[in-house]
Amino acid sequence: MSIRIGNSCVNCENLMENENCKIHGVKVSTSYTCDSFEMKAALKNDPNCTSCARYEGPTCANPQKAAPGMLCSHWAPQNAQA
Structure with a gap:
C-alpha cells in the first residue's frame, strides 16, 4: 500500500x-x-487563514500571527459541503 x-x-x-x-x-x-x-x-484543498471561518474573528486561536497562506490546527472551513 x-x-x-x-x-x-x-x-x-x-x-x-x-x-x-x-x-x-x-x-x-x-x-x-x-x-x-x-x-x-x-472538497477544496485550500486550508489557510483566509479560508478559515475564525480568521480575524473573536475565536481565532492565533490573532497576532494569523495571515493569508498560514494554517493552524484550529482551522475551520468557511463553507462545508457534504
Whole structure:
C-alpha cells in the first residue's frame, strides 16, 4: 500500500457516516488511505487563514500571527459541503 498526503479516508467518497469504508467494509480513521481512494468532489484543498471561518474573528486561536497562506490546527472551513 502506498502512503500519500491528503488521501486519507476523511477525504474519500467511500467513507460512510459511521466511519466505515463502503469498499472494504471496515472501520477506518483519518490515518488510513488505500488504492481504492476516491476524492470527494466538493472538497477544496485550500486550508489557510483566509479560508478559515475564525480568521480575524473573536475565536481565532492565533490573532497576532494569523495571515493569508498560514494554517493552524484550529482551522475551520468557511463553507462545508457534504
